Structures are given as C-alpha cells and as structure tokens.
Amino acid sequence: MRSSTSREDILSALRAAEPPAVPLPELPEPGPLPADPVAAFELSVRAVGGEPVRVPDAAALPGLVRALAERLGARRVASAVDLPGVGDVDLQALPDPHALEGIDLAILPGLFGVAENGAVWVDTRPLAHRGVFVVAQHLALVVRASEIVSDLHAAYERIDLAGPGLRLFVSGPSKTADIEQALVIGAHGARSCTVFVVG
Amino acid sequence: MTAGHAERAARFAADEPRAHWHDQALWFVRLKRDRMAQAVPGWEELRERAARIKAHTRSHLADYLEQFERNATAHGAVVHWARDAEEHNAIVHRILSGRGVTRLVKSKSMLTEECHLNPYLEARGIEVVDTDLGERIVQLAGEPPSHIVLPAIHKKKEEIGELFHDKLGTPAGLADPKQLTEAARGHLRQKFLAAQAGLTGVNFAVAETGAVVVCTNEGNADMGTSLPPIHVACMGVEKVIPRARDLGVFLRLLARSATGQPVTTYTSHFQGPIRGGELHVVIVDNGRSRLLADETLRGSLACIRCGACMNTCPVFRRSGGYSYDWIVPGPIGIVLATARDPVRHASLPMASTLCGSCDAVCPVRIPLHDLILARRRSAARAGAGGLAKRLTMKVAGLVLGSRTLYVLAGKLARGVGRRAPRGLLYGRWNAWGRQRELPPLPAESFRERWRKERAREVRRG
Numbered sequence: 001m002r003s004s005t006s007r008e009d010i011l012s013a014l015r016a017a018e019p020p021a022v023p024l025p026e027l028p029e030p031g032p033l034p035a036d037p038v039a040a041f042e043l044s045v046r047a048v049g050g051e052p053v054r055v056p057d058a059a060a061l062p063g064l065v066r067a068l069a070e071r072l073g074a075r076r077v078a079s080a081v082d083l084p085g086v087g088d089v090d091l092q093a094l095p096d097p098h099a100l101e102g103i104d105l106a107i108l109p110g111l112f113g114v115a116e117n118g119a120v121w122v123d124t125r126p127l128a129h130r131g132v133f134v135v136a137q138h139l140a141l142v143v144r145a146s147e148i149v150s151d152l153h154a155a156y157e158r159i160d161l162a163g164p165g166l167r168l169f170v171s172g173p174s175k176t177a178d179i180e181q182a183l184v185i186g187a188h189g190a191r192s193c194t195v196f197v198v199g
Numbered sequence: 200m201t202a203g204h205a206e207r208a209a210r211f212a213a214d215e216p217r218a219h220w221h222d223q224a225l226w227f228v229r230l231k232r233d234r235m236a237q238a239v240p241g242w243e244e245l246r247e248r249a250a251r252i253k254a255h256t257r258s259h260l261a262d263y264l265e266q267f268e269r270n271a272t273a274h275g276a277v278v279h280w281a282r283d284a285e286e287h288n289a290i291v292h293r294i295l296s297g298r299g300v301t302r303l304v305k306s307k308s309m310l311t312e313e314c315h316l317n318p319y320l321e322a323r324g325i326e327v328v329d330t331d332l333g334e335r336i337v338q339l340a341g342e343p344p345s346h347i348v349l350p351a352i353h354k355k356k357e358e359i360g361e362l363f364h365d366k367l368g369t370p371a372g373l374a375d376p377k378q379l380t381e382a383a384r385g386h387l388r389q390k391f392l393a394a395q396a397g398l399t400g401v402n403f404a405v406a407e408t409g410a411v412v413v414c415t416n417e418g419n420a421d422m423g424t425s426l427p428p429i430h431v432a433c434m435g436v437e438k439v440i441p442r443a444r445d446l447g448v449f450l451r452l453l454a455r456s457a458t459g460q461p462v463t464t465y466t467s468h469f470q471g472p473i474r475g476g477e478l479h480v481v482i483v484d485n486g487r488s489r490l491l492a493d494e495t496l497r498g499s500l501a502c503i504r505c506g507a508c509m510n511t512c513p514v515f516r517r518s519g520g521y522s523y524d525w526i527v528p529g530p531i532g533i534v535l536a537t538a539r540d541p542v543r544h545a546s547l548p549m550a551s552t553l554c555g556s557c558d559a560v561c562p563v564r565i566p567l568h569d570l571i572l573a574r575r576r577s578a579a580r581a582g583a584g585g586l587a588k589r590l591t592m593k594v595a596g597l598v599l600g601s602r603t604l605y606v607l608a609g610k611l612a613r614g615v616g617r618r619a620p621r622g623l624l625y626g627r628w629n630a631w632g633r634q635r636e637l638p639p640l641p642a643e644s645f646r647e648r649w650r651k652e653r654a655r656e657v658r659r660g
Contacts, residue, residue: 007280010484014261014436017492022258024249027444028241044461097426097473098392116239116451117461130473131425133466134418152447152462161408161443164274164471170460174418178333178349180356181224182376187332188384188391189418189465 020177023094030154037115037148038197044118048172049185050193054145058198064105068194072138074104080127081107091128099128105138106190110170112147113195114155118171120195121155124164133170139190141170145199172190203546208357208518217355222516223313224352229510231459232560239451248448250564253501256440257491263406263439264482270409274471276478284314287483291316291398291431292323294479298429300325300395304387306413306420307331308400309347309504310433310483312526328390339366345520347527355517384422387419402503403433403449404480407442409412410470414463416451421465424633428476432469436487437500449503452562457505490538495573499534501563508557508567514550521541523547530557530567537574545583548575609644616640 034040042052048075053068055061062083069077069086079087089103108121108127124130133139149155161167174189185191212218236242256263279294281287287310295303303325307312312416317327317338329338333350337343339362344350351359360373369382399420403412411432413420424430440449454460472478491497509515509529520528525536525544533551536544548571557567578584579592598604616624617640625632643651 005459006286009282010280010436010482010488011261011264013484013488014264014491017488017497018260019254019258019494019497022251022254024255024441025248027447028244028248029239042631048461048464059226100426101388101392111440114462115493119466120431129425131421134421151294152451153444156444156447159443161405161410161468161470166466166470166473168421169462169466171466174416174464176380176417177458178331178336178351179226179354179359179376181349181352182356184377184380186384187380187417187419188330188422189449 017039028153031150033150034115038145040115041113041148045195048118050172050195052195055196055198069105076103077105079107080105081109097129097131098177100132100135101137107140108130110141110143113143116151119169122170123167130166134189138192140194142196145197204522204550207522211519211522225510225516235455235459244308246564249452252445253563266406267404267439274409276480279481283485287314288319290481302326302394303396304328304330304391304394304423305398306423309431310435311570329389386612391422391426394427396427396429398431401432401438404434404439405443406439410468413467416464418465431479433481435483453503453505456507456562486539496538500530500567501565507560510558511560530614545578548578574629613640
C-alpha cells in the first residue's frame with residue numbers, strides 16, 4: 001500500500017537526517033502566584049476583551065447570570081452549570097450540533113483560570129456537543145476564585161490530557177484584526193466572554 | 200531571468216502611501232510584541248528553552264512522530280503520511296471524496312498553501328472556503344496571503360468594502376472594519392453550517408498525548424470542527440513536540456511574538472474526533488527531511504510561524520509579502536524558499552540588510568540573519584547577482600585588502616565626490632542614490648584628522 005511505504009520512507013529519511021542527540025531541557029518553574037490572584041486574573045480577562053464578574057457568594061450566581069442574559073437580550077440560553085432557573089436549552093436533547101446555532105448565551109464551567117493571560121481551561125468532554133463554546137453568540141465561563149494559577153507552566157502542571165476529547169483554553173471573546181489591524185470583537189465565535197469568578 | 204525581489208518590491212513601493220502604511224502597521228505590531236515580551240519575566244530564558252526543546256525534538260523526530268501517531272490513533276484519529284505536496288493533496292481528496300464531501304471549510308494552514316491544496320480540490324469539484332477573515336478576503340480577491348499571520352495586511356479597508364460589495368452583496372461604500380467583519384461573520388456562519396468537513400492546520404502535535412493543538416483568535420478552527428463530523432488536520436513533520444508541558448513554553452511565546460497578545464483566544468487540544476465523527480491527521484514531509492539533513496539550515500525547522508521576523512524586518516515592511524514570491528515571506532521565508540529552490544529564489548538572499556533584527560525577536564531563536572548570509576554566499580557562488588556585482592565585489596575585496604589602495608581610493612573618492620556634478624553622482628548606476636541623498640563628503644578622512652589632532656596634542660604636551 002502506498003501510504004504505508006510513505007510512512008516508512010518519511011521515517012527513514014528523517015532518521016537518516018537526524019542530527020546528533022540533543023538532551024531535552026528541563027521546563028521553567030512556574031511563576032509565583034500573584035499576591036491577589038483573582039485581581040490579577042480579572043485584569044488579564046479585561047485586557048483580552050473579556051468581562052470579569054466577581055461573585056463572592058455562589059448563591060448569587062444564578063441571579064447574576066439571569067441579569068447577564070437579560071442585558072444581552074439572550075432568549076435561548078444553554079447552561080452546563082447547574083443554576084436554578086437559568087437555561088431553557090437542554091444540550092442533551094439537541095439532536096445534532098447544527099442545532100447549536102441560535103443559542104444566544106452558553107454558560108460553561110471552567111476548571112481553572114490563568115492569571116497571566118486571562119485564559120480559562122474548558123473541558124468539553126462532559127458536554128453533549130463540544131462546539132457550544134464557539135457557536136453560541138455569547139459565552140459565560142464560571143471559575144472558582146480558589147482555582148487561579150499563575151501562568152501556563154503552572155497550568156500544564158495541572159492539566160491531564162488522558163483520554164480522547166477536546167479541551168481548550170478560552171481567553172476572552174472571539175476577535176480579529178484582519179482588516180487594517182483594527183481590533184473587532186466577535187469574529188466567528190462568542191461576541192462577548194463573561195467570566196464569573198466565584199468565592 | 201524573471202523579475203527578482205528588487206523588481207517586485209519596486210512595484211509595491213511605487214504606491215508610496217500604501218507602502219508607508221504597511222511599514223507603520225507592521226511596526227506597530229512589532230511594538231506590541233515588545234511590550235508583551237518585556238512584561239514576561241525570564242523572556243530570554245523562555246526563548247532559549249523553546250530553541251532547545253525544538254533542537255532536541257529534531258534529533259529524535261522520527262521517534263516522536265511514531266509516538267504521536269500511536270497516541271493519536273489510540274484516541275480514534277486516523278494518521279496518514281505524505282511524502283510530498285501531491286501525495287498530501289491526494290490523501291485529503293481521497294478522505295473527502297470517499298465521504299461525499301463537496302463543501303469544505305478551512306482554517307489557516309500554511310502547509311496547505313505550500314501544497315496548493317485549494318486549487319487541487321476545487322478542480323475536483325469540492326468547494327473550499329477559507330474561514331480566517333484575512334484568508335477569506337484574499338481568497339475572494341483571488342490572491343495568496345501576503346503575510347502568514349495577517350494575510351490581508353496589504354489591503355485597505357475601502358478595497359475590502361468594494362470586494363465584499365462585489366462578492367457578498369454588502370452595501371456599496373462600506374469601509375468600517377466592524378461592519379465588514381460582521382458581514383463576513385454572517386456569510387461564513389452559513390458556510391460553517393453547510394460544510395460537510397473542516398480542515399485545520401496544526402500549531403503543535405504533542406507526542407506524549409496524541410493531541411493536535413490549534414490556536415486561533417477568531418474561533419474559525421473550532422467552528423469548522425464542531426459542526427461537520429469530519430476533521431482533517433494537516434501538519435508538517437516539524438510540528439511535533441515531546442510533552443504537553445512543553446506547550447507552556449511555546450504558547451507563552453507564540454501569541455506574544457505574533458500579535459502582541461498574551462495568548463490566542465482559543466487554544467484547542469484535539470484528541471480524537473468529534474462524537475460520531477472522524478479525525479484524520481495528515482503528516483507531511485514535502486522537503487522537510489532534506490532540510491533536516493542540511494547542517495546549516497536545519498534550525499529553520501524550529502519556526503512556529505509567528506511572523507515576528509516579518510513584522511520587524513525593514514525590508515519586508517517596505518516591500519510587502521508578495522515581493523518574496525513564496526508562501527512564507529520575510530526572513531524565515533528567504534531561508535525556506537531558497538532551501539527549496541535556490542535557482543528560482545536566487546534574488547531572495549539579497550532581500551535583507553543583515554541587521555539581525557529578526558534574530559532578536561525570533562521566539563525560538565533561529566539565527567535568521569546567519570542563515571540568510573549563508574544563503575547569500577551560496578547564491579553568490581552560483582553566480583547570482585550578475586557580472587557587475589561580481590566585479591564590484593572583486594574590486595572591493597582588492598581595495599579593502601590593501602592599505603595603500605584603501606587610502607588612495609578614499610582620497611580619490613573625496614576629491615572626485617566633492618567636485619563631481621550631481622548628474623554623475625546620482626546617475627542610473629547608483630542604486631543607493633535613487634531614494635536618498637549621499638551624506639556630504641568630508642574634506643579629510645578620519646585618519647588624517649586623527650593625525651592632526653594627535654600632533655596638536657603632542658605640541659601642547
């Protein structure tokens with residue numbers, strides 16, 4: 001079969017061309033957590049075009065999410081976070097990912113946030129449709145205040161990529177600067193990205 | 200001989216306001232990059248680590264690719280291998296046509312540009328829609344990208360407005376980036392919803408976990424792989440890295456170097472296909488193993504395609520991406536293009552001032568200006584530059600090699616230069632005098648002045 005010989009051809013060409021072994025370097029130590037990790041994280045979220053919202057008490061979250069939906073004029077809301085009275089779209093019940101089109105606001109749990117760049121680590125594996133974070137018109141992420149790490153080195157110390165699935169960092173809303181370098185928020189994905197920091 | 204870089208650059212520079220805007224816009228990106236880099240403690244150390252991880256990976260490339268293949272396959276991906284562009288295109292076409300795909304959405308992939316995948320698929324009845332906004336703009340205009348990160352940087356918003364009016368039916372005279380982007384969003388969302396497959400490039404392939412990592416700001420890679428059931432990811436062999444934790448190093452460098460952002464909006468780690476769908480990873484050599492075998496040039500395989508060397512390059516900024524006549528322009532493009540076809544790209548090694556600014560910003564520390572110099576040397580040996588240049592260099596070598604001749608030449612130049620009519624000094628032969636005034640020639644050389652000063656000092660005691 002042609003493709004199997006291509007594989008062998010390429011691998012043997014690479015082996016023949018490989019330079020003498022160079023050792024794999026140690027990774028840099030993660031930077032120290034800022035004195036106020038939440039404040040640093042919120043600053044970064046704002047810098048990447050997101051909207052951080054501090055939620056001191058988890059009980060206040062449903063009300064804040066409802067207020068956000070109202071402010072955005074979101075009629076169809078899908079929540080993967082258990083929030084009483086929030087969300088009228090049941091992701092499990094959608095037959096096909098194309099049915100995600102038309103969702104105005106999606107609320108997803110984030111596993112942790114990264115202080116240096118405002119990114120939130122999102123695991124799409126529990127979701128019925130992995131693309132909800134990008135197809136929905138607006139996105140809200142929920143992160144616990146205790147789950148902020150300093151930088152990406154610290155992030156990858158926590159990240160476990162075992163098993164199949166899509167996992168990703170989301171840092172702010174979808175954006176582009178492809179027309180004359182003018183920053184425009186809302187290219188293909190979320191037009192806004194609200195990050196609720198709870199606790 | 201076809202026109203070289205200088206002739207193509209002259210065409211770009213002829214539109215002075217545009218060339219000036221291009222220069223300024225890219226310099227602005229360079230400054231954003233600087234601010235970001237300076238804000239990261241240990242930035243230089245980070246670059247050093249990145250370079251070393253890449254050097255290590257190159258020395259075990261085949262092993263890491265096999266490890267990646269094993270792990271990606273365990274997650275349900277199908278891994279294909281392509282020796283060259285033709286085989287790559289045929290594999291992608293076979294995957295698509297075998298599943299009845301006639302509508303493909305694509306996010307940015309320089310590799311597929313290198314392989315000319317779009318025309319290949321289009322000729323076989325598959326609609327290919329580039330979904331990165333800049334790439335969609337140049338696709339609608341029937342042009343290639345002019346920059347690897349900012350594909351439409353050579354276009355003005357008014358031109359894009361006209362293009363969208365023509366192709367997408369937006370109102371005439373639209374020139375607001377926000378409104379134009381909104382129009383593209385609506386247009387492309389329909390394409391995403393109608394697509395039967397999505398194709399992406401690969402920023403990093405993690406050997407240890409089998410992850411394909413794709414970075415975008417727009418979310419187009421995620422849209423294109425979340426709606427249709429088939430995801431095809433195309434990567435060069437050099438994209439593999441050993442460990443997931445190495446991503447901490449590369450991701451901290453990539454977006455800061457590319458656009459001056461702390462990280463891209465979406466950094467997606469794909470392991471296996473969408474539920475009920477398929478993920479195909481196509482691993483492509485297309486000249487890379489030859490590059491790996493080249494002791495001088497193999498370092499260029501470390502490139503993570505951030506575009507920082509382009510943004511900082513005084514030649515790129517003033518001559519535009521098309522002047523390089525290769526899919527990856529700028530300093531790294533000079534190295535890659537001439538490694539591939541030294542004859543066709545013989546003029547490229549001259550498209551550099553050798554100022555070294557590219558080396559200073561490269562996040563993986565590719566010694567770009569050394570490599571360009573090496574390319575220039577081999578181009579000169581092969582006779583590029585013509586007789587005039589060879590003779591000039593011979594004479595220059597002679598003069599600079601002899602103290603007597605050097606002093607004499609200086610005296611002569613000052614004597615003639617100070618008296619010669621302007622028409623002679625700025626004749627057609629003087630390429631340097633075309634856009635700039637020569638500095639006024641002094642009456643005496645530094646050496647002569649130094650002698651006089653010294654004599655005066657000695658007299659004063």
